[in-house]
Amino acid sequence: MYGNGMTGAPASRISDFLVPKASFFRWLDSLRESFSVVGPVAEEDRTVFREIASADELHMEYASTMLSPGKVYLYSPREDLFRISFGKDLTIEEPPRSPVQRIIAGIHACDTHAVFYLDRTFLGAFRDPLYENRRSNTMLIALNCSAASRNCFCSSMGAGPFLKAEKGYDMLLTDLEDAYLVEIRTERCRVLFNADATQSADAEVFRRKEEKERSALRTFTKTINTDGLDRALRENPEHPVWGRTADERCLSCANCVMVCPTCFCHDVVDELSMDMKTVRRYREWDACQDARFAEVHGGNFRARRTARLRQFVTHKLDQTHQYGVFGTVGCGRCITWCPTGIDLTEMAKAIQTRKA
Template identity: 35%
Template sequence: MPDASEPCWLERTRLQRLLDVLLERGFEVHGPVLRDGATLFAPVQRVAELAAGWRDEQTPGGYSLEPCGEARTFGVVSGPGALKPFVFAPHEPLLQVRMDGPGSSFEAEPVLPEGHKVAVLGARACDLAALAVQDRIFLRGRFPDPHYAVRRRALFTIGVSCTRSVSTCFCTSQGTGPEVTGGYDLALTELAEGFVVRFGSPEGEDLVGALGLPIASEEALRRERSDLDACAEGIERALDSGDLRDLLYANLGHPRWEEVGERCLGCGNCTMVCPTCFCHDQRDEPALDGAASLRVREWDSCFNPEHSQIHGINFRARVRDRYRQWLVHKLAGWVDQFDTSGCVGCGRCITWCPVGIDLTEEVDAIRRTEGAS
């Protein structure tokens, strides 16, 4: 058993063994697979199911895959899905309400998820940073979310450091990547012949022990460092976040909001793919017999006009109001509320915005013309 501080080495041909051990231990293993022109996390049993040999190109409002010409298992940086659905379900029951008959009292019982064990292989550094942000929102404070807590406890994360980036990435600005440095059970860095492996939890340590991995060579670690540094240097997009909170609060009347409001579809795609956005709605679904009803929670968005509808008035009636709310909350309000930015620099909101609105560009425009209003 290697010392905790010593990175190990996993031959490429032995990656299946990692999956096998996880499956033997009762995990449902999810990894990035090709689906409808992108990658999604989906249950896998064989390494051959993973999106190996491909890489992604991402631009504002554009995503494409192409063969990468080498046997990289994790050549695709990311797809639209992050870790969010594994812990904060898009649609889940919260309460089962039962009533004996008209006028009688009712009982409400929490419906908790079963919490079956899930291992996610291929989470990126930004995804793990986002998970830490969501932990902060859902688990801390006086009212930790029991549904999130059950899923979170059952989640085993295998991060993969990025050795390439796409044009929408800006993790280096947010201090979240490209190297996986925390919040993981296992962390991998993919090199040509295999993977440098580190563990970050007792469960991860146990798994490394079960695999009987040798210590990584100094040559492997040298190449790892070189690849990670090259990746970080290659990231060109940036979000100047020094005084961001004050900048945004001081520019709530900036004409740029009006301008972006004309381009913004208000569709909410940015918030759905954002790995930290947590807004949700609750609905009651009556049962057929009229004696029960299920309270369901589902992802909502501050771009949904209904989200800001209160009795008699919508306090964010225009798209520009909703865009401003999203951006200012994400980059400034979260700092006050959760002591962290809500942005991990994954760039998904840029890629998956159908009209390619780029938050880094919006912030830059406000910064360049501050006080223009």
């Protein structure tokens, strides 16, 4: 389901290599000629994903970024849908599709899963041509995490710290100190891969990978019990934790939504030009935390802050019938960036343990 064929054919033969890091980065650098290579770069006190001018800029040991690279680069915060001109005849033009071929290097397992989630929204029964274009023009080089950050709970969600999926992305890296275990998933990536000094990854290399995973798993401090979680939330819409958290702490600032790698909601806006001759119709990220998000004539289905907070949290931890998976990948960003520290795992625990 995920990927929906966006990454082309799977690799035609097993392509697992042990690659010295220097060699790997030389190869990545060589790709900048034909690709826009995006990766984690240390900027002041945090890491951001941006296009790199050299692989030397990469900070691959990063913890967590504020925004997930998948959401930013595949589903733009704002983008034009149509340009409509009034004239003798009304004309509706689609903007030209971006020809950019991109590589996102170093995307964590949780954020890779978040891309699979966005695929469900934008490549479902209705396929979004803008997302589809970028998804198929983007190679994802995923990176297994060596250690959890304070708010990570991907291990509880099956979305990390190591990526278990075998399709929907192009390459998977595991950090083995001075070398990467490189597992190539797609044919388009296999034909591109020509790093020097590589050796086939043998059983010993995979044993080291397993050891790394066990060690990464030991670093988690935050967990959530997903057993019956959706049902527990669904059956407790009036649990006091909703109202209390909303009344005492939630500011409706929508930070949680903006940093969430799976939140896909957007607004569609018409902007009239100053000469009133053209209209730019664009979409931009929107948030269920906005008071008017669910407003209709004569009413607002989520006028109460409690209802809006509950919508966000249940969309992540309940509502599994929507796509057959949980809406969270456990990246913990909504916790990290909440100005009042609201923690959806704590809310879930309060409901699961039936504590008031």
